[in-house]
Amino acid sequence: DAGVIQSPRHEVTEMGQEVTLRCKPISGHNSLFWYRQTMMRGLELLIYFNNNVPIDDSGMPEDRFSAKMPNASFSTLKIQPSEPRDSAVYFCASRNRENTEAFFGQGTRLTVV
């Protein structure tokens, strides 16, 4: 398996633009997580999906952030409109059942100028 695949690896956009980050979890995994990593705050959970259903979105910072998981093999994280403070590395992770290891993607480094 290729692991968790995220795209793009790097994204530079202007403030106010819409940004869409993509994730393909490991086949067979039923849980998917979106995290944001910054120097100041480390890794923070944004949203957790189980069987394609959003279970915990309490970490989503504002209404500008939205996430979808239309099927078991694809998820998106959208920021609209983007702001400079959204600049961070966004990670997607998946696991196949509770208390097993969560496998992380390579991340998307987002820079909003």
Added chain:
Amino acid sequence: KNQVEQSPQSLIILEGKNCTLQCNYTVSPFSNLRWYKQDTGRGPVSLTIMTFSENTKSNGRYTATLDADTKQSSLHITASQLSDSASYICVVSIFRDAGGTSYGKLTFGQGTILTVHP
């Protein structure tokens, strides 16, 4: 105050030396604790997992300890190699209820940045 605190923030050692990284946590209820290694520009990778009933677990040159009473964990690296240079993150899984569903939420420490010099 962070629920998972790590020390030191950064550490520089010479190749071949040993080192110990510390993790204190206050989160509860506790499910398990993991140490992750994150290389620059990559996602975190799990090194070891420990449940509250385990005191010590080894994975090659990595040995993790856990004291569930004092809520402390350590990661000991022996005979360090240049490839050990990375950020080491302590991650505690806590039970969280969300919308009637309980799941193990990962709470991350800030990490210790380890640099191994030749």
